[in-house]
Structure formats: structure tokens, C-alpha cells
Amino acid sequence: MTGPAGTEPVVVRVDRDRCIGSGMCALSAPGSLALDADGRARPVAEYADAGAELTDGLAEAVEYCPVEALALHSARGGYRIAPAE
Amino acid sequence: MSTENSATGAGTGTAPLPPMHCLRHLEPGPPRLAALPTGTPVWLVSRHADVRQVLTDPRLGRAPLYAPDAPPLMVTPNILDDPQSMLNIDGTEHQRLRRTVQRAFTPRAIARWKPWVASVVESLIDELIDRGSPADVVGAYTRPLPVAVISRLMGLDNLDSKRLAHWSDHALSTTAYSAEAIGTAMTEFAAFGAEVIADRRADPGEDLVSSLLAAAAEDGSITEGQLIALVIGLVVAGHETTMTSLGNALVYLLQDGHEAWQRLASDETSAAAATEQILRAVPLGDAAEHMPGLLRRTVEDVEIGGVVIPAGSVVAADTGSANQDPEVFTGDLRTELFSPLAAPMLTFGAGPHHCLGAWLARMELELALHRLARRLPALRMADPVEDIDWRRGLLTRSPNALRVAW
Ligand code: HEM
Numbered sequence A: 001m002t003g004p005a006g007t008e009p010v011v012v013r014v015d016r017d018r019c020i021g022s023g024m025c026a027l028s029a030p031g032s033l034a035l036d037a038d039g040r041a042r043p044v045a046e047y048a049d050a051g052a053e054l055t056d057g058l059a060e061a062v063e064y065c066p067v068e069a070l071a072l073h074s075a076r077g078g079y080r081i082a083p084a085e
Numbered sequence B: 001m002s003t004e005n006s007a008t009g010a011g012t013g014t015a016p017l018p019p020m021h022c023l024r025h026l027e028p029g030p031p032r033l034a035a036l037p038t039g040t041p042v043w044l045v046s047r048h049a050d051v052r053q054v055l056t057d058p059r060l061g062r063a064p065l066y067a068p069d070a071p072p073l074m075v076t077p078n079i080l081d082d083p084q085s086m087l088n089i090d091g092t093e094h095q096r097l098r099r100t101v102q103r104a105f106t107p108r109a110i111a112r113w114k115p116w117v118a119s120v121v122e123s124l125i126d127e128l129i130d131r132g133s134p135a136d137v138v139g140a141y142t143r144p145l146p147v148a149v150i151s152r153l154m155g156l157d158n159l160d161s162k163r164l165a166h167w168s169d170h171a172l173s174t175t176a177y178s179a180e181a182i183g184t185a186m187t188e189f190a191a192f193g194a195e196v197i198a199d200r201r202a203d204p205g206e207d208l209v210s211s212l213l214a215a216a217a218e219d220g221s222i223t224e225g226q227l228i229a230l231v232i233g234l235v236v237a238g239h240e241t242t243m244t245s246l247g248n249a250l251v252y253l254l255q256d257g258h259e260a261w262q263r264l265a266s267d268e269t270s271a272a273a274a275t276e277q278i279l280r281a282v283p284l285g286d287a288a289e290h291m292p293g294l295l296r297r298t299v300e301d302v303e304i305g306g307v308v309i310p311a312g313s314v315v316a317a318d319t320g321s322a323n324q325d326p327e328v329f330t331g332d333l334r335t336e337l338f339s340p341l342a343a344p345m346l347t348f349g350a351g352p353h354h355c356l357g358a359w360l361a362r363m364e365l366e367l368a369l370h371r372l373a374r375r376l377p378a379l380r381m382a383d384p385v386e387d388i389d390w391r392r393g394l395l396t397r398s399p400n401a402l403r404v405a406w
């Protein structure tokens, strides 16, 4: 894992109005995000509430979302980690 | 089917075509069977939710449209039928290819280009005003703007606009040209793409082609054929659709929708809202005539809108009628031009193949409409709508020329 970010549990939020259902995040980070039957992404349970490890795949998913519908937050502090404000 | 139509010229003895904002749409309803111009059966999908499902559901794809057992889709195939094109690759292979360019097209990455795009818009308007009223707004504005933008992004300083127009018209031809003419033009266009790639490998710069080549080299799985198709695909997609949209937006705004012109000039927020509504309500092409929607093929039985569509079927997602679905959208352009969309419009598609250039196109349209309205508040069409010379026999339809006065 890269640097201190990896030591801190994260949650991922999906702006479901913005999500165009590309499925890219579910391919990059299948352990963190899945495509719902309605064609919108949703965080898997642990990434939706308690928080879990920030993997390379998840960081990539956030960076490559074509519509910037994904945001990473610190599970403890609540503040946003990525994308930068 | 006639092959005599030409992409330039209105033809003789034909009734005037309705402008694009007046086209009638299929009444949204459950999926129904129809036929493509090749005779291939196609399921027409028209409701907003169903269209979205067709485009996002992994049980439907683009690649199966070109599998060995696939039925003929086009009487005369064009650039969109190239199996090496990003549009026709699915799943992780598609994702790897798309990642070579995706970062350059996210909303933030595109926003960085805004001041530069605005300066191109202003200088084109300066030139238009210098030419004097009346002038052709297609030749002076709606065509050169997107060409300048994609050329700059891709670092194509010496792109000859005549050759580009020739390639693009052939690339998106349905009935305008023969298979042979399209084949010749696409071979030349691919040679141009290969040349650009060779140049950038020898002498990389800050442009999109250099960065996508670096990303592809790092990935290692992308073929040369896919790279060429991507480069020439970006050149065509990057200007043709934006030019079409802008031209048709002006046909609407300088005539039926003229009362909105002043408000478009007032602020960028209004122009942004109007851009979304125009993209929603004014289609790019004649669905009924050329292509009933965005095509997909089922890889297994799929239930869509209460109908089971068998494995191996061709499905057309009619984004034009989904964009007018009364279940989600109310009101028409005249009353809603500056209102936020009630639901996401599907003009840029959805799912894995959602338009790469959506944010770039939006920005160009917004700036182009806002700045033109601000600089030329009295702008109007110089000739009646019935006299418009349309580009014909292509997947998209827009004015070949549009005389305006101020
Ligand atoms: C008003 C302007 C535009 C419209 C309406 C439009 C529309 C679309 C649509 C509907 C698709 C999806 C096709 C499908 O799913 O079958 C698409 C894909 C695509 N568009 Fe656009 N487009 C526009 C401008 C642009 C621009 C400016 C660029 C490039 C810089 C671009 C590049 C692409 C590419 C590369 C794809 C294929 C994406 C993939 O397969 O992953 N488009 N566009």
C-alpha cells in the first residue's frame, strides 16, 4: 500500500444522480463497488459504512470515473480524501 | 436504397426537410420489433428507463454486433462498424483502451481548457463580424470551432480542413457514398492516423496522442490497429457531432426559439441550462431514416420493460424518444429551455460507452451559444428554414451552410 492513506479506513460515496453506469469502478475495484440492477454503482457494505482499506483498485476507480461521481472519505474523520476539493 | 444522394447539396425535386428540432419521435412504449434498412430484425427500445437499461446492462454489448454469426447492420458499413474501434470492444478490454484517454476527458480536466476555448470562440466571432452581414455561420463558426479544439488537443497543427471534411463525411456516411468510396477514404484516413502516431512516438509532446501512446505502452495489451482506430475516431467524433449540434441549435434559436436569444447572452448559467435542454430535445440525426438508435446485441435472454428479448437479438436504444419520454420529462423546449433537466438526458448514451467527449462538447456548445448571443444580439437567419441546404445521407444531419444576418 502506498503511504499513510493505506492505513486509514475509507468509505466511498456514489453520486447516484451523476453516475452514468459505466461499470468501470466495479471492474477496477470489485471488492469496493458493484453495479446495481438499475445501472448505477453502489459501494459494497463495508465501504458504505464502517470503512475498509484503500486499495490501489479503489483509488484508480475514483480517479477514472468518467463523470466524477465517486468520492473517497475518511471513515473516522468524515473528511474528503479524493478527489481534492 | 439510393446511393445517389450526396452529402453536399439538397437534391432536386424533394420536399424540404423539417429542421431537427421539429422531428417526430416514436411514442415511448414497450420494446417492439422492427427492421433495420438491411432487413435485420431489431428490437426498438424507447422508454427512458428501458434505454438506460439497454446501455448499462452487461448482458448487452457492442462486440457481439460484429461476431461471426451477427446479422448485417448497415447496407454500407462506415467507421462505426470497425471491430477495432473502442466503441466495438466490451468489458475489461474496452476498459484498458478507454483508460488511455479517460483522464484527459474528466470534467475537471476539460474545465482547464475553458479559457482557451473561450478565446477561440471570441476570435472566430471577430472574424465573422469582419466579414460583414450576411455571412455563413457554418463555414465561419460551427465548423471551425470544434475542428480547432480537437486539433489543438491532439496537436494536429497541419490538419487540412478540406481533407478532414472529406474523411468525416465518408466516415459517417449511410447512403451518401458507395462502399468503395468509403473504403478508399478510410484507408487514407487510417494512413493519416498511423503517420500521426509515428510522429508522436519519435517526438512526444504534451498533446493527447502522446499521452495516450504513453499509457498504451505502459499497458502493453493494446494493438496498433486499436490505436489507429482510436486516433482517427477521436478526430471525427471530436468535431462532427459538436458541429452538428451547434448548427441545429442555431437553426432553432435563430427562428422558432428566438425569444431566448437575449437571455442566452445574459449569463453562462443560463447558457449551460439551455445547452442541456437543446442536447436533450434536438436529435443529431434522422432516426427513422438511417439508424433507429444506439445498437447493442444481447448475449443471453434479457427482460427489458416487461418483454423478454432472446439471446442474439439486435436492440436499438432510441435515445431521441427516451429524451422526450413524458414519464420523466415535461414541457417542451420553448417553456423549459432554461430549466434544469428533470432526469439525465441520454444524448451522450450511458454505460461503458458513454460519450468520452461529453464534457468537452458541453463546454464548446455553452461558450459558443453564450458568446455569440452576447456579441450579436440581433442575429437572425437570412433565409427561410425551407431553403436550408442539409448535409444528407449521413448518420447526422445539419445545415451545410446557414446564412445569418445582424
Ligand atoms: C454534441 C456532441 C456529441 C454527442 C451528441 C456525442 C454522442 C455520443 C454517443 C451517443 C456515444 C455512445 C454511442 C453508443 O453507446 O453506441 C458517444 C461515444 C463516443 N464519443 Fe461522443 N458525442 C459528442 C461529442 C464528442 C466529442 C467532442 C468527442 C471527443 C473528443 C467524442 C468522443 C466519443 C468517443 C471516443 C466515443 C466512444 C466511447 C466508447 O466507446 O467508450 N464525442 N458519443
Ligand code: SF4
Residues within 6 Å of the ligand: A014, A018, A019, A020, A021, A022, A023, A024, A025, A026, A035, A040, A041, A061, A064, A065, A066, A067, A068, A069, A070
Ligand atoms: S465509474 Fe463512475 S459512472 Fe461508472 S459506474 Fe462507477 S460511479 Fe458510475
